[in-house]
Amino acid sequence: MDHRNPDTSESPGIASIAPMVGVHPETLGAWLRRSQVDAGERPGLTSAERDQLGQLRRATAISKSATRFFGAELDGRHTQ
Numbered sequence: 001m002d003h004r005n006p007d008t009s010e011s012p013g014i015a016s017i018a019p020m021v022g023v024h025p026e027t028l029g030a031w032l033r034r035s036q037v038d039a040g041e042r043p044g045l046t047s048a049e050r051d052q053l054g055q056l057r058r059a060t061a062i063s064k065s066a067t068r069f070f071g072a073e074l075d076g077r078h079t080q
Contacts, residue, residue: 010032011025018025036042045053 010029014029014032015025018028021028023031033042033044034047037044038046038048
């Protein structure tokens with residue numbers, strides 16, 4: 001999402017609708033852009049892809065942590 005270059009053709013509509021639904025115009029614009037990405041109308045990672053990427057990053061962090069822990073155990077560096 002690029003907040004610095006909003007689609008200027010949508011900005012007036014977003015600015016007028018946002019107060020009606022009780023959100024900040026930037027929030028509504030972000031929701032609109034996310035919806036467009038999910039619908040394939042705008043380039044970027046879909047919500048499902050972003051979720052999957054987050055899961056992969058968490059799994060990688062766990063794997064790295066386990067590797068350090070068990071590597072230290074095997075080397076005898078871990079103290080109890």
